[in-house]
Amino acid sequence: MYSQKLPLWYSIVAILLIGVFGIGLFQAFYGLDYDWDFSFLGDFFWDPKDDKPGLILLGLWGTIYISLISIVIGSGLGLLVGTLLITREPVTRFAAVFYVDVFRNTPVLVQLYVVYFIVGTAIEMSPETAGILTLSLFCSAYVAEIFRGTLQEFEKGQIDAAKALGLTRWQTARHIIAPQALRRMLPPLIGQFVSLVKDSSLVSVISVVDLTKSAMNVVAVSFRSLETWFIIALIYFVLNLVLSTVGRKIEQRLRVSS
Amino acid sequence: MTPLINMESVSKSFATKTKVIEVLKSVSLEVQEGEIVCLIGPSGGGKSTLLRSINALEPINSGSITVCGQNLNQSAGAVQRVRRETGMIFQRFELFPHLSALENVAIGLVQVNKLSRSDADSRARELLQDVGLADHVNKYPANLSGGQQQRVAIARALATDPKILLCDEPTSALDPELVDEVTEILGKVAASGMTMLIVTHEMRFARQIADRVLFLDQGTIAEQGTAEDIFKAPKSERLKQFLKQIHF
Ligand SMILES: Nc1ncnc2c1ncn2[C@@H]1O[C@H](COP(=O)(O)OP(=O)(O)OP(=O)(O)O)[C@@H](O)[C@H]1O
Ligand SMILES: [Mg+2]
Numbered sequence: 410m411y412s413q414k415l416p417l418w419y420s421i422v423a424i425l426l427i428g429v430f431g432i433g434l435f436q437a438f439y440g441l442d443y444d445w446d447f448s449f450l451g452d453f454f455w456d457p458k459d460d461k462p463g464l465i466l467l468g469l470w471g472t473i474y475i476s477l478i479s480i481v482i483g484s485g486l487g488l489l490v491g492t493l494l495i496t497r498e499p500v501t502r503f504a505a506v507f508y509v510d511v512f513r514n515t516p517v518l519v520q521l522y523v524v525y526f527i528v529g530t531a532i533e534m535s536p537e538t539a540g541i542l543t544l545s546l547f548c549s550a551y552v553a554e555i556f557r558g559t560l561q562e563f564e565k566g567q568i569d570a571a572k573a574l575g576l577t578r579w580q581t582a583r584h585i586i587a588p589q590a591l592r593r594m595l596p597p598l599i600g601q602f603v604s605l606v607k608d609s610s611l612v613s614v615i616s617v618v619d620l621t622k623s624a625m626n627v628v629a630v631s632f633r634s635l636e637t638w639f640i641i642a643l644i645y646f647v648l649n650l651v652l653s654t655v656g657r658k659i660e661q662r663l664r665v666s667s
Numbered sequence: 668m669t670p671l672i673n674m675e676s677v678s679k680s681f682a683t684k685t686k687v688i689e690v691l692k693s694v695s696l697e698v699q700e701g702e703i704v705c706l707i708g709p710s711g712g713g714k715s716t717l718l719r720s721i722n723a724l725e726p727i728n729s730g731s732i733t734v735c736g737q738n739l740n741q742s743a744g745a746v747q748r749v750r751r752e753t754g755m756i757f758q759r760f761e762l763f764p765h766l767s768a769l770e771n772v773a774i775g776l777v778q779v780n781k782l783s784r785s786d787a788d789s790r791a792r793e794l795l796q797d798v799g800l801a802d803h804v805n806k807y808p809a810n811l812s813g814g815q816q817q818r819v820a821i822a823r824a825l826a827t828d829p830k831i832l833l834c835d836e837p838t839s840a841l842d843p844e845l846v847d848e849v850t851e852i853l854g855k856v857a858a859s860g861m862t863m864l865i866v867t868h869e870m871r872f873a874r875q876i877a878d879r880v881l882f883l884d885q886g887t888i889a890e891q892g893t894a895e896d897i898f899k900a901p902k903s904e905r906l907k908q909f910l911k912q913i914h915f
Pocket of ligand 1: 681682683688690708709710711712713714715716717
């Protein structure tokens with residue numbers, strides 16, 4: 410592979426444009442004539458009175474906990490639904506396609522309301538359970554699609570070669586398809602997980618204590634919405650940056666070990 | 668002597684959305700142990716389908732196929748046993764890209780022949796040495812030339828010690844200068860007494876190696892004979908036409 414060096418002025422133009430944008434942004438905030446003060450947030454991270462985690466840390470834990478459980482359940486369920494998507498039995502396949510379509514073509518917020526207010530009324534359900542259930546179902550629809558796509562695109566030639574060698578179906582799945590499919594699925598899966606962490610903020614509307622709900626509460630008592638939301642955005646950003654980085658590391662690891 | 672491969676009135680058709688194509692029309696064929704049979708014929712004539720029906724990669728609609736005493740129609744177990752007794756070489760190599768050359772060759776030894784990892788590795792090394800790739804055992808398929816990949820594929824197919832080697836256009840995806848390194852190895856395999864069925868457009872190779880040449884056209888064996896018969900004294904008009912087109 411060879412790379413051609415780009416002319417230096419490309420970078421100079423880029424720096425200039427970013428500079429202009431940055432100055433504009435700074436001007437806009439400065440023009441607000443707002444007295445920025447982040448110091449009050451410390452108490453919301455760690456409550457000094459009771460010496461225990463404050464609202465924001467509790468919310469962060471809520472977000473991590475809800476996202477993680479939803480990702481795990483959603484992935485498991487997604488693999489199952491994904492297998493049904495490629496079954497030859499038409500009724501099962503149709504049901505699976507319908508399931509995926511429902512969850513991909515309706516807003517998560519609406520799904521959350523339906524699960525909490527309709528299903529949750531029929532069978533007693535806490536807000537946390539309703540939130541985790543909705544996010545898991547939503548996540549599973551996307552995981553199922555990723556799984557189906559990866560398997561259906563898998564080269565038939567390799568499967569023929571494995572069969573011709575005398576490998577059983579299980580051996581082919583385990584030693585030929587799985588390692589390659591896993592590596593191909595990882596980038597879209599990580600993208601899906603990052604999106605799920607962001608979408609988990611919606612559970613705040615049914616009063617589940619997550620990062621977003623905590624931010625609302627902090628704003629309600631401190632009246633400092635600018636600083637609060639700025640920090641909350643930063644926390645989401647760092648959380649997802651960690652997730653993507655871990656994903657990239659695993660991907661590299663799979664590449665090397667193959 | 669009972670033939671190693673026995674196909675009796677084998678028919679196969681593919682149904683597409685618009686029509687049904689008859690690819691094999693009541694084909695019968697016997698191949699004796701140690702025999703080298705080359706299949707030639709125009710594109711779409713059913714050569715690949717015939718080859719792939721022998722190890723049940725392509726199910727047939729009617730007729731029967733017996734390979735090494737196993738009737739393929741009988742059970743899934745028979746299919747599995749036949750696949751262990753046959754090796755296959757593909758036009759596009761079909762190596763497993765996530766495995767090194769060594770692992771590609773060893774996987775059949777470990778999974779099918781149940782050798783230990785270390786025994787499989789040393790056997791795989793020998794096989795790769797036999798195809799002239801002793802220096803490339805740890806390379807991945809993406810880093811090997813087409814000719815080298817096909818040689819790994821040959822080593823992989825031979826690893827499980829098959830009685831029959833099925834080759835579907837083993838050299839037609841190769842650059843011209845790489846063809847000889849592959850045909851040379853297939854020649855050695857043939858000389859070792861292997862029973863082989865080879866679909867090829869390399870007429871020079873077919874003439875060298877074949878005990879018998881089959882001309883497959885429109886789903887039937889239109890003509891067969893020794894390489895001399897087929898290439899020097901073609902009888903049917905279609906075969907003459909075909910040989911003229913490929914001007915070897
Ligand atoms: N999976 C399939 N579905 C539908 N039609 C198929 C399929 N496989 C093969 N065919 C058709 O069957 C016919 C014979 O195909 P086959 O691959 O056996 O021919 P071939 O003699 O090997 O040709 P070539 O020299 O091009 O490889 C062709 O018309 C092909 O289009
Ligand atoms: Mg073919």
